Amino acid sequence: MRSNELKQLVVNALDELKGNDIVTLEVFELTSVTDHMIIACGTSNRHVKSLADNVIEKCKKQGVRPLGTEGVEKAEWVLVDLGDVVAHIMLPAVRQFYDLESLWDMKSMPEVSEQP
Template sequence: MTNIKEIAFNALEDLKGKDIVALDVSELSDVMDSLLICTGTSSRQVKSLAENVVDELKKQGVRPIGVEGKEQGEWVLVDYGDLVVHVMLEDLRGFYDLEKLWSITPNTREGADGSDPHRG
């Protein structure tokens, strides 16, 4: 079977999704391995982009675990388990800045209060 991330990426490209970014979050999350983030220029395009991802993967026998936000069309999340696709309007994408959020190493309990655990 072809890589589902590649199929989803191509489905976003096919409908002229903007600023498509693929992130490997396997080191940061136990829940998923990859994120695809894409900008749509209108709520209609956001919905269409997400639907195209679902349709193209369905042709390969892959169905999403869930799809959220399609009614509003401002931010649609398509969950495939190891892969999560976010299709967002530009304002929301800028506001939530998922690329930055998912590039930050999470705090550990040790030192989370700002103290340096390695200093006596």
């Protein structure tokens, strides 16, 4: 599955269970680890876990198995690593604290000057 198709599959899975504030970040120019990051919020720990479970289930049905998942037990911040796409599903307070959108925003990256 192409990375753009996988990205849309993840967004649809999050939207299906009413994930909040879904944002996609194109990070392929910033890292070789992944092409896309998707960030979404759930309203409670149970909602965060359900969103992550739905992403995993929908991806498996399309033949894409996660490379790893983190944070499922506490479900304050669940990371689902799908290779070309990494989904971060968080409680709003956790999302605000870590502010991944600003961290991965190319426009806020300092310019690197070349030294002679």
